[in-house]
Amino acid sequence: MRKLIFILTLALVSLSANAQGKIKWLSFEEAIALNAKTPKPILIDVYTDWCGFCKKMDIETYSNKTIIKIINDNFYAIKLNGEEKKDITYNGHTFKFQKNGRRGFHQLPATIMNGKLSYPSTIFLSEKEELLQNIPGYQQKEMFEKILVYFSSDNYKNTSWKDFDKEFKSSL
Secondary structure, eight states: OHHHHHHHHHHHHHHHHHHHTSOOEEOHHHHHHHHHHSOOOEEEEEEOTTOHHHHHHHHHTTTOHHHHHHHHHHOEEEEEETTOOSOEEETTEEEOEEEETTEEEEHHHHHHTTTOOOSSEEEEEOTTOOEEEEEESOOOHHHHHHHHHHHHSTHHHHSOHHHHHHHOOOOO
16 A cells, blocks of 8 residues: 555656646647636747757757746747648638748748748737737747746836846846
């Protein structure tokens, strides 16, 4: 009986640790549905399968425990392929894959990014699903932590980036 309790306890601890060890990535539709019930800011990681810096950001930035905690606690996190083939319906409009040259692009990230596709890009939406900022390019964990904290609270509403940057204390 003690062995069984020990094994169950170990399994629960392992599951709990594993759940804290990764970002809870959602599909676009899942995040929008959750946001309708319980609003909070939305983070969208726009990537492609062929993008080396996207993979580097997954390995070096999105795997950091502090980054994971900030994202999981404060955002609905979406991983969105910039070349997604699946249609996505949002606000009564269906966004589709658009063939363009050898590859193509998905209309949703292209629309949010005003046609300026760059991979990776991190898009921040408010809890009202309004565009706050599109940040193109690879982000090192030190800078990304600062950006996340800025957009995870009302800092962006009341404080300039310059002032926030001066006062920011890292948890890394």
